[in-house]
Amino acid sequence: MESQASLPPIAQPQNEVLPENNGGKHAAQLASRIGVEVRTHVIDLGVHRWNAVDESVKAPILQRIMDKFDLQGDPIDVEKAVATQCGRRLSNHNFVLHKKYKKLKETRGEEYARNNPPAGVNPEQWTSLVTKKWTVPKWLVISFTGEIVMVLLIACCFWILLKKPHPKLETLIVFSVGLWSCRSDQKKTPQTGSLIEAANNKIDELALAKEEQGKTLASVMAYLKQQGFTG
Incomplete structure (x- = not known):
């Protein structure tokens, strides 16, 4: 002490x-x-x-x-x-x-x-x-709402990273709105569970797309440097 x-x-x-x-x-x-x-x-x-x-x-x-x-x-x-x-x-x-x-x-x-x-x-x-x-339904709804907000925040982050609208982001936001509408059930249901899984899949797809985009850009930059371009 x-x-x-x-x-x-x-x-x-x-x-x-x-x-x-x-x-x-x-x-x-x-x-x-x-x-x-x-x-x-x-x-x-x-x-x-x-x-x-x-x-x-x-x-x-x-x-x-x-x-x-x-x-x-x-x-x-x-x-x-x-x-x-x-x-x-x-x-x-x-x-x-x-x-x-x-x-x-x-x-x-x-x-x-x-x-x-x-x-x-x-x-x-x-x-x-x-x-x-x-075990209180009201608290479970509040907690679940936090997950929905997180999905929306991730969608916004990818929107900023990609520098332009992406069609998959629209799907992700639709899923988020669907999750929000399910809050009246007072608990997670099979329906909300499937929506969360689908939203997570979309997030994974966006992350992969961003990764591939980065690899392509790196390859182009490497080629340009080999050709003597700088900048």
Whole structure:
């Protein structure tokens, strides 16, 4: 356990109190400590966001972090920055646990996954997530909507990379709209599953097309250089 005396003050830019990647070893220690605090002391992980964590839990976490690290800057800005990092660690922790839950559900069944948290996972945290998020239709719709948004973002990225409209992008967007329309089912159905698979196939096709385009361009450039062209 590192003591406060062993950690020199972390100088922060005026408008950037706790940059995520400032390269300092103590910044890494700070991020790690925030993660430990969140994973250890936030038992009700079924909350929607960090702001919804009970103040009786949240305030001591923030205070312990502030006491352990000599964070320079405006106190209000420092507290907001620490709270932001706590929210990110909470989201990351929930994401990791959800992946474990889905894997258990696929391999051992839903009933087993609900009642048997993996080794090292707090049973109370697990139960909170199962009962307040992972088995709640409203949350499943929100989570599924995120997948649709991701498909649309990928489509837009390929549109930009290709520098021009591509007929396959239209198909991809149509699939995305179809996925969006299925959200009223409150859960993933065989229909939505097939749509996701089809959309993923289109993404793979676009990636392959982009790769082939890059190879062709590289061959042309190599030939031109052999002929003495520069530019």
